[in-house]
Amino acid sequence: MIVAENVHKSFGDSHILKGISTVFEKGKTNLIIGQSGSGKTVFLKSLLGLFTPEEGSISYDGKIYLNLQKDDQRKLRQKMGMVFQGSALFDSMTVEENVMFPLKMFSNKSRAEMKERVDFVLNRVNLVDAHHKYPSEISGGMQKRVAIARAIVNKPKYLFCDEPNSGLDPNTAMVIDNLIKEITEEYNITTVINTHDMNSVMEIGEKIVFLKNGYKEWEGTKHEIFKTDNEAVTNFVYSSELFKKVRQMYLEERA
Template identity: 70%
Template sequence: MIKVEDIHKRFGDEEILKGISTTFDKGKTNLIIGQSGSGKTVMLKCLIGLFKPEEGRIYYEDEAIQDMDDEKQRALREDIGMLFQGGALFDSMTIEENVMFPLRMFTKQKKSDMLERVNEVLARVNLENVNKKYPAEISGGMQKRVSIARAIVNRPKYLFCDEPNSGLDPKTATLIDNLIQEITHEYDITTIVVTHDMNSVMEIGQKVVLLKNGKLVWQGTNEEIFKTDNEDVTNFVYSSDLFKKIREVQLKEQ
């Protein structure tokens, strides 16, 4: 579980996050949504410690990041898996080397043990016999699955995903969403996904946090998001062409 208490983040005179408080539960897919410029990415970077809020506290389980010494912060980094927007695979490394990279960084395992774990997670994301290929030799959807394998290779307690469906066709995007949710439940981890994709909200949004202009304006489940009369929610949800059509059908049925 990750708990956020009244965090503020500024860059110069501009306040990007304006007093956000919420919790992200273990074993659930927690989504942060909002339009561009709403503060989603800044919040994500605060959560993983890349940015330090000027005010407020961020707790991992019962301990605030601000209270952790260097050793505890290093241990926390080992417990975090990260799926970057573009995949962020190393072009000069094979798939096997890419997935093994966190193990080389954070563990002292034997090469044979690392390879066994690499093959385990590649099989988990339905990728086999690609070990010696390079990222450029596989599709974008396969690259995303490799990135997921790399993110979970260290058995993280926390998984962060930044726009995981960016650049993917709808069918592949749904596959990635479902894979993220399956892994979250299977490993009982705390997963936080930053997205503006309403299809992802509908598919996997067990907890949804909506940001607008740096403020948290609504939170609930993917079922509740379609029942609320919160104006910020309805404006965001039905800005999507797909959900405009859904809304038209709903109004006709009333």
Template identity: 80%
Template sequence: MIEVDNLHKSFGDTHVLKGITTSFEKGKTNLIIGQSGSGKTVFLKCLLGLLTPEEGTISYEGRIYSKLSGDERRDLRQEMGMVFQGSALFDSLTVEGNVMFPLEMFTRQSYAEMKERVDFVLNRVNLVDAHDRYPAEISGGMQKRVAIARAIVMNPKYLFCDEPNSGLDPKTAILIDNLIQEITQEYEITTVVNTHDMNSVMEIGEKIVFLKNGKKEWEGSNKEIFKTDNEAVTNFVYSSDLFKKVRQMYIEERN
């Protein structure tokens, strides 16, 4: 479980995060949603330790990040997996090399052991024939799957995804969403996904935190988001005609 208490982050005079308090539960797919510029990415980078907040605490299973020593932080980071928006695969390494990278860096496993683990995770993300290909030679959806494989190869306790299905076609986006949810439940990971994709919200949002102007405006599940009367949430979630109709149907059905 990740607990966030009164988190503040500024860049110069711009106050980006304004006292966010929330928690992300283990074994659940937690989503951070909000408009562009609402502070989602900054929040995610604070959770990852890439940015240091001015005020507030982030606690991982009771371990407060700001109070950890350098070695303890490095150990904690090895419990984290991250899927970046652009996949962030290493261009100079093959798919297999990318997934094997954390194992080579942080374990003393033999090549055969590492290879076995890499084959297992690549199988798990349904990528069986791409081992020797370079990131530039595979599609965006495959790159995302390689990024997920690299993120889970070390059996992380925490999985962070920054807009994992941006730039993907709807079908592949759903596949990636489902894969993230399956992995989260299968390995009991605390997953935090940064997204503004409404399909993801409806499909996998077991817990949703809605940010507006750097503040937590609302939180709940994908079932509760249908019922909420919070104007900011409804304006954001039901900005498209399709979702407006879906909500109308839901309300009529409920009445």
């Protein structure tokens, strides 16, 4: 579980995060949504420990990050897995080498043990024959699955995903969404996803935090988002005619 309490973050005269408080629960897919400039990327990087809030606190299973000694902060960061927007794979490394990289950096496993773990996670993301291929030789969807495998290879307690569906077609995006959700539940990870993809919201949004101008404007589930009267949320989520129709159908079914 990750708890943010009254988090403020500024850069110079720009006050980006303005007192955000929320809870991201273990074993659930927690989504951060909002327009460009809403603060969601800064919030995600603050959760990762890359940015330090000027006010407020962020705690991980009861441990406040800023209260930890440097060595304990480093150990905590090792329990975090990250899926970057562009996958961020090393072009000069094979799929197997990319996934093995965190094990070489942060574990004392033997080569055989690392190979066994890499085989396991690649099989878990349904990539059984891609070990010796390079990123340029596989599709965008396969690259995302490699990125997920790399993020979970060290058995993280916390998984962060920055726009994991960016650049993917709708069908592949749905596969990635479902894979992240399955892994979250299977390993009881606290997963936080930064996204603008409304399909992800409707498919896997067990907890949704909507940011606007640095404030937490709304939070709830994918079911509650259909019922909210918050104008900022409805304007953002239902900007397309498709989602307006989906919401109307949802409300009519429950009338």
